[in-house]
Structures are given as C-alpha cells and as structure tokens.
Amino acid sequence: MRQEGASRRGAWLAWLVQALLVLAVVAGAVWVVNHALDVLRARGVRSGFDFLTEPAGFSISEGWLDFDASQPSWRAFLAGLINTVRAAVPAAIFAVVLGTLIGIGRLAPHVLLRGICTAYVELLRNVPLLVQLLMLAFAMANLLPDPTEPVHLLPGVWLSKGGLSVPWPVAGEGGWWPTHFEWPERGDFGVSGGAALSPEYVTIVAGLSLYSAAFVAEIVRAGILSVSQGQVLAGQALGLSSVQQLRIVILPQALRVIVPSLTNQLLSLTKNSSLAVAVGYPELVSVANTTIGSNGRAFECIAIIMAVYLLLSLVISFGMNRYNARVALRGWR
C-alpha cells in the first residue's frame, strides 16, 4: 500500500517537474525572441522574411540557375541551394568510388599497394578540410598555367588557372534531350566549348571528395573485415576468382556494415560543402552570408540555412535508409 502511494506521488512529481520544464523552455524562447526583436527595433533594423521578395542587390557568378542583382532574394537562396547540390552530389560520387577503391586497396595482398592506400588515408584525414581547401585554392590560382596555355590532362580535358574544361552532353537543334557530346577545343584565347568549370567549383569538389574518400575508405575496410573468413574460403572452394569473391561474396555482405556509416559520411560531406564560403564558391551559406552583409537580417538568414540543411539531411537519411532496407538481412532493420 505504502509503496503504491509513494509511486503515485512520484508520478505526480514527475509530471509536475516536466510541466515546469516545458514552461521554462517556452518562456525562455519567448523572452529571447522578444528581447532580440526589441534590440533590433532599437537599432532600426527591420525583421521578418519580407526581404525574400525584394531585389537581392548582388549577382551570383555561376550555377545552373541564372541569377542577377535585380531578381528577388529567394531566387538567390534557391540558386545557392542548387549550387550546394551541384557541388555535393559529384563530390559524393567521387568520394564513394575513390574511397571504395582505397578501402579495398588497404587490404590488398600487396605490401606496396597497401602502404600507398594507408598513407593516403592517414595523410588526408588528419589535416583539417579547410586547410586542404585553401591549399587547393592557392594551387589553382597560382601554380597552374594561364588560360591561354592550358594543360591537356586527358583527351578533351583541359586544366588552367581559368578552371577545368570537360566534354559535356548538349541537346541537338530544337530538342532538350542531349544527343551528342560537345568537346572543349583549344583556341588562341583559351579553351572553349564543353563544360567550363570554375576554379572555385573544381576546388570545392576536388577537396571534398579527396577528404571524404579517406573516411569512406576506412568504412569500406571495416565493412570488408566484418565478413567472416569462412565466406571467403567457401568462395575459393567454389572456384571463384578473387575479383568474383569480392564482387559476389564479400561486398554484398559488407554493405550491411558499410551503409549506415556511409550515410553519416554523406551527411557530413553535405554539411562540409558549406566550407565553400571560404574559397569563394557561391553556395547556400555564401549567399546567406552576403545577404546578411547587405541587409543585416542575420536571424532570418541563419534560420533559412539551418532549415535547408535539416531538410537536406532528412532527404539523404531517407534515401540511404531505403537503400539500407534493401541491403539488410531480411527481418532486420
């Protein structure tokens, strides 16, 4: 009896404390917002999201969405978001491909290959991404030849201070579906045709993918090591070649360990793309930063950044979780 009474009192107390906690959080939030609004009014700064429909007052140099200074701010944010995706998606693809190769290489039965892959991972993951990006940006701007004397890397790929030119699919006359590749050609004043990628874009994509590949490699290595040795022996007994063992037996099972960690890595790659602000690529954070500089709406702009990144994170988590459900063992989530 007494025990029951005490636990009922305990339950009441718990609810009381929680109600007070909710009250305190709400009151705190209301006070913070009101106080900030007061301070803003005192300083003569307007607040609200109405600036989104007013002209942005700055232009964005590159991206898939053409944007100039007379267009409304919301289009600037949209262009920034598209630029974020335009950098993060190719970087993610390169990082996964390179990281998988290096991860497999770290377990290769060849001491030199293993050593090179280990050195890559240890070198790149122990230096801050920002330092690597600034170093790449400096190299792009100062160590490469002028646009009039580009380096011919591969057939159709030219690199110079002006950026990277690569073949790009283009639509034929009157259609929108790409029909053939346009190859960049070298002229007297530099390279024309194909897709011209700016030095800032090359910096952020290369930096992000090289850095993330080191982490992906570790994830892939751990995944491969998690597959039991018996599976490999069984594969050998069936007469599979070592490439077949890897492709048919090991990697599909390793994916179960790899995919959840890879999701984390893709999320952090997307968030790391915000470092592009430091090398001058106009992605979302850079656009928001410029907007804060011109109208002082720090609150609103940072709210937009946070909301968009949360949305991006949710989209990536959702997609990767769907994929995870496909590779997971049946009956497991």
Next chain:
Amino acid sequence: MRNVAQGPIAWRSELWGSPLRALATVLLLGVLAWAGFHAFEWGVVHAVFRPDADACRAVQHGACWGVVAEKWRPMLFGRFPYEEQWRPAIAVVVLSAVTVLSAWPRSWRWWLVPLWLVALLLFVGLMHGGVAGLSVVPTSRWGGLPLTIGLAVVGLALAFPLALLLAMGRRSEWPVVRTLSASYIELVRGVPLISVLFMASFLLPLLWPAGWQPDVLVRVLMGLTLFVAAYLAEIIRGGLQAVPRGQTEVAMALGFGRWPVQRDIVLPQALRLVVPALTNSVVGTLKDTSLVTVVGLFELTGALGLALGGDPVWRPFYLEGYLFVAAVYWLLCFGLSRYSVWLERRLGTSSA
C-alpha cells in the same frame, strides 16, 4: 582478403609471388620512385632553407622553406605582441603537459580535476595577463597554435558535462526530457558548424543587454561548445546503452538509490567503453577549430593568412606555409589517433 600476411618473407611472396604481382610491383615502384624523386628534388635539393626572399625568388623548381624560418612566429602565435610571445609558448606547453598526463589511464584519479582547473587558470592568466605584473593582451590579439589548442581543449571541457546531461536526458523515463534532449541533439547535428559559428558571431550580440558585449572569442567558444556537446552526447549514449540493464537492477536490489547507481555503477563503465570514440571526437574538434578563421579569429589557419597575406615579399610562398601548418595539424591529429588505438588495446574495448 582478410588474413593479410605479415613479415618480410610474406612480403617477398606478395611482391614477386606471381608474374602479375611482379608487374604490379615494378609499376608501383616506378611511380613511387618518380614521385619520391620529384618531391625530394623540390623539397630538399633545390629548396631554400634560409629566410632569404631573394634566394627564394631566384630558385625555379624548389621549395622556399625560408618562409617558415622567417615567419614561424606570426604563424604560431598570430598577432600576440612579439616580445611577449614566451607567454603563449608556456601556455601551450602547460596545456599540452596536462593533456598528455591525462592521456595516461593510471593518472585517472580525482586530482585531475583540480589540476585541470589550475592549468586552465594558468593558460588564461598567461594569455590575458593583468596578473603578476604581466601586461594585458586583449583576446583580439590572441592567435595561432595557443588559440587552436585552447579552443579545442576548453570547448571539449565545457561540452562534456552538457553532453553527459543530454545523453542521460535522452534515455530518461520522462517523455518531455527525452523529447527535448533528442530534438536538441538532432537539430544541432543536422546543421553545419559554420552556421553555428555565424550564429554565435552575428546573433548572440543581439541577445545581450546593451552596454555589455561579450568578446567574439567567448561567443565562438559558446557556439563550439553547444555544437560539440551534441556529438559527444551521442557517443556517451552509445556507452550508456552498452552497460547491461542487469547491472542497474542488481544495484537497485542492493539498495542503491537512482543517482548513486548512475554515478558509481553505470557511468564509469559507460565512459570507459567510449573512450576511443571520444578520442576520435577530440581529433574532429581539433580540426574543426580551423573554421573559426571564417568568423575572424586567427587560430593556426587564420594566422597563416595574417602572416603572409599582407606581406608582398613572402606572399608567393603560401604553399610552403600551408604545408607547415598542415604538418602541425597532422602531428597533433595523428598522435591523437595513434593514442586512441593504443588506448583501445589497453582498455580491451577494441571492436575488432
């Protein structure tokens, strides 16, 4: 794939065991020799080591390490007054010494807490001055390595208690506490650090009463702490989940109260389990401090720009400067990750 052979004899068969392997060995040796030769020529043979700008400009295909010889003090100490730079130097040594001492499991005793307090007081006293006859150096002139290490250490130290609360809150029986903790953690982990730092530098000043503005260093430290706490909280939660429920039940049956169970039984085991993961987080935080340069603090990365950006004589040799800064970061982070591996073995918490 799995049992990677060890030792020189195994190496010989790996290198020359079959024609295909021999071919791979020759190709890889060729690439390594080519790259090594060029790196050696650039970095050593044709390099200039003296702080001599004319010699640096004269050399065509060589590194100019002279830029490090000339600028190492502004690179390492930022804008700290030149004659007073012994102070940040000692401050870094003090903080590093306490960190190294704490890295040794045998010294995990209660006296570490007061020792850390003393070390932090010494650090702030040496950097800021105003005590024991030292001149006052405002935080706007702090920079370089002391700022990098100070931000990481103090940020982690402040974030840890908060993370402990959040992790326990997320496992609380009370739905409100659970929801609040989980929302905080997921919200913070969903946004980039750079937006948190922007918030700290643009938004926090709006919240303070007029007349008293906290220093930008303090604001950035707050942002960093709030950010790191969310990540640490998830690591600690992992440890808490790994302690068997039976432990709690046995302790309760023995008459332990709710808090003593957590404090004396669950937490020590949970924290021991996640020490390696925490070390990885320390490496991450140390690297993340480089982002504060975006909001105008001149830690190691920012100090390089400060040292070379305004100097037309040395500006062409940025690459060598970056390599120096990268080497400093690399030594710190690689050391920490080796330590993490060692600790994992010693604590027997290795996951492999």
